Amino acid sequence: MTLKIVGAMAMGAICGHFFVDPAYLPYFESAADWGLRLLIFTVGLDLGSNENLGRQVKTLPKTALAIPFLIAVGSIIGAVGVNLILDSHPLEAAAVGGGFGWYSLSAVLIAQTYDVTLGALAFLTNIFREVLAITSIPWIAAKLGHLPAIAPGGATAMDVTLPIISQSTDQQTTLVAFYSGTVLTLMVPVLVPFLLKLARLFT
Template structure:
């Protein structure tokens, strides 16, 4: 499936979410789409990894490489965002009337953190086992399923992003400096992975594409598997999984040592959902809107930057 078609699904979802007067029902539908689409994609990804004998035989090497790439992406984003953070003091003031909205957002993501992680791990393992026993004739069918599931998932993502009218209004109020947070996280992540990827022997485009996943392991991994190779898709999947895990561990330390704004850096795209509760707990209410905007913008950049870097 052409990458432009996927972008059309993403843009169409954003338009539907933005122009729907009462988006509550639409958001509920998009939530189901996102959860089901995510599990389907992760399961298929696991099956395609399990069916690739070369990847399975070399899983330890890929695991080590993914750790180094994730570490490089985090360090790069930390350096860039810390250098820019003194310009972002205005972003740390959140209006009192918006706090109840932030509380709802945080409670939704914190309640399902451990359960979602367990389900994802179980789905990956199940997919791997299925892939190990599947005959070769099923692989083209899995590839087609990946394309259609990815398009549906991007439709759900677009609906979710477009429906956040309050966040878009806050983005306009807070100004350009808030928009610079995800841009510096993106630049730091990509440069960090390119540098560490070069040490591991990867081409700049390959490493940059992995880093451009920004922690969104399902989408970046599936895209790279589809347009490049199963091995690089597997590497992107593990790299972005590790980035999320490292972020969860390091957020409190970074917030204490470098400030709450800089604590957004390791989270990447997950700062709008999975890591948001920990960011709020470590950095206070003032960090919630900047963190959500960061995740929203980085999520929108993933389907654009991943194919861009892999084409270099």
């Protein structure tokens, strides 16, 4: 599955870069949007046709509720850790990591209120996070278990990475992923400006 995923994205990127006239890009964007909606619809369809869903959810550990907060803390610590080694500002790194994969919003928030270059870094970092999440989720689900496979996607576990989580894990994990992605999505617009404020205080 990982191979198919990487192949489709790589082919898209090559076509997009070399062959596609920019005038046609909106069509690709709406194809992506409708593909995503159709996918999420089939995820909902599978969840709805499962009559044992309620019982399966009860078998989940209580930790499941804490997952978005664990993902938030882990993401920020990971981003800060890497940037301490790279010798760059740890609080700026925290703000970049606090995008949780939502590249459009985190980049705009940072570029408009803080610094354009840091905004570009947030854009790239969170795009990479999304791409790496899409490619690594099947592998993480197989090696480390179903619940850790929710983590790479961050905020995107409620949309772009949800179908991949759904295909690589089971239905109760898919529900937790949607919950976790929603909580993280709501966190980004509050957390990123807060971390930027801290970064400004300590420069």
